Amino acid sequence: MTKDKDFEIFLATVPGLESVLCAEVRLKGFRQPVAVPGGVVIRGGWPEVWRANLWVRGSSRVLARIASFPALHLSQLDRRARQVAWQDVLRPDVPFRVEASCAGSRVYHAGAAAERIGKAITQTLGATQADDAPVLVRARIEQNICTISVDTSGDLLHRRGYKQAINRAPLRETMAALFLRQCGYNGQEPVLDPMCGSGTFVIEAAEIAARLNPGRARHFAFEQLATFDAQAWQQMRAVKSERTPSVHFYGSDRDAGAITMSRANAERAGVQDYITFAQTPISALRPPPGPAGLVIANPPYGTRIGDKQSLLPLYSAFGQTMLAHFPGWRVAIVTTEAKLAHGTGLPFLPPEAPVPHGGLRVSLYQTAPLP
Template sequence: MTSNTDFEIFLATLPGLEPVLWAEVKSKGFRRPKEVPGGVVITGGWPEVWRANLWVRGAGRVLARVDAFHVLHLAQLEGRARRVPWASVLRPDVPFRVEASCAKSRIYHSGAAAERIAAAIAETLGAPPAEGAAPGEAVTVRARIEHDLCTISVDTSGELLHKRGYKEAVNRAPMRETMASLFLRQCGYEGAEPVLDPMCGSGTFVIEAAEIAARLNPGRARSFAFEKLASFDAAAWQQMRAVKSQRVPAARFYGSDRDAGAVAMSRANAARAGVSDCTEFRQNTISDLLPPAGPPGLVIANPPYGARIGERKALAPLYRALGQVLMGRFGGWRVGIITSEPGLAAATGLPFLPATAPVPHGGLRVSLFRTAPLA
């Protein structure tokens, strides 16, 4: 694996959101994206790795696939791992850790597999193990052994990519930015219409929508693990990062919440993200909700779901009130509601299209319930 060699690059997402991520990756000009369980695979070199981390909103992490080989026992795994071209990827002065998973293979002990690969790296490259390294200092090597095929990858992202670098304040059970961006895409949002979140929490949907409209790269304000790899070219990366595609959004983006703390949190997060000029946040109850002046757009919300049956019953009036307000006042607007409970979605009385595939979120499985423009 040299700097001139193309290799597989895996962009991870939550199960159920692979087709949405594929559409985003394709729209951003990456070559031959292929939808696979858990994400999307593209082919390219290190510049494509950097670009995927910088540009793609819906991916949780980006893995560079370094090698793949069949193995039947641990000694064979260690011997084969010694032949991986580690020096073309890892630096001998950067700490590393190995994480392994095993499924349907003769090697079944993931901890032992990780130890053997770590020993091979330490002996062939001389890089120090991550024990004792400060947070964010180490690079992670991932090994997946499935049906006796070992795939070795390097995590090029580091911290998960929903950590955009601007959100210091979050509320309880926040929607991750990566997931929010894919739900916006599933609702047909492309950046040209207003978006309103009537239960905005820490402002995730509103800020993501504003960033998409402003063409701000999601990774613009953070660092990545690939900056610690042997393949990293600082000058080329700075040149890539310096390209500005920013524009002034044609629409505005609105958030409201009954909690004053959530509104203050959202405003602070929007300011750090650089989208204060096109976002508005106000304290509001659902019954006070009115459409902003101008053309219709998208209302999207992630209301509370309730973990227990009693809580779900108690939430039904909230969903009912939201549906009544939207049906009565938001003609021409589309609606997207994320919930784990089809019964709560039905309580809104909104004319939903078929629900999307459920995806894991906060220990539950949630679906997006969407409408066409309301009459």
């Protein structure tokens, strides 16, 4: 693999949201994105890798696929791993680590596979292995084919760099961005989150409207690779696409601590001028002045038996407030239980398929504009 050659780039996401991510990737101008299980594949070079990390909101990590070859046994894996042009991608002075997974293959011991690949890199390149290394090499051995990738993101991409304060069971920014997209949100309408927690939905919505790059405030693992060009990266980051949103955003919560937290997070993200936060109970919610838009919330779901029953009054009050006071607005909630969603009394369209979130499976329920 040479530095200027096209290769496969894999953008990972939550299983079940691949088509939503694919639509975003296509909209951002990447060539021929294809949704595959667990993510989206594009082709490109290292500038596309950097751009995907900097621009794409719904991806959790970006992997550069640098080699693929048959591996029927460990000695073949060892031999082929030594033939990879590691010096084109990795730096001898930057430590690395290897993770492997095996499925339906004669090489079935992931630990042994990772050990062989790690030794091949060390002996051909001279780089050292370390458990906390900034560079991660991933090997997937599936149906006797070994695909080797480099994780170019480092920290998962939902870590935008601004959220220092979070509440319990926060929704990841990447998932919030995809749910907003599923609701048809494109930055042109107001968004209100009545249970805003740490502010994820409204901050993400304001960033989309302001055309801020999600990766603007953080570092990436690709900065530690042999392929990195600091000057070209600075030029890419310096391109200003920012604009002032034409609409405003609103976050409310009955908890004063959540409002303090959300304000601080919005300020760090640089979108505090576009969002109004207020401590308000559900029953006192009223639509802000101006056009109707999207109400979206990630209410508590309750994980123990009995919790769900005690949450029904909250869902019911939310639904009654929406139906009584928010005509013309679309309403969306993320929850684990159809019973809780139906407890709102809202006319939800058929829900999206459930997706994994924090050990649970959640679905997005949304309405058409309310009468």
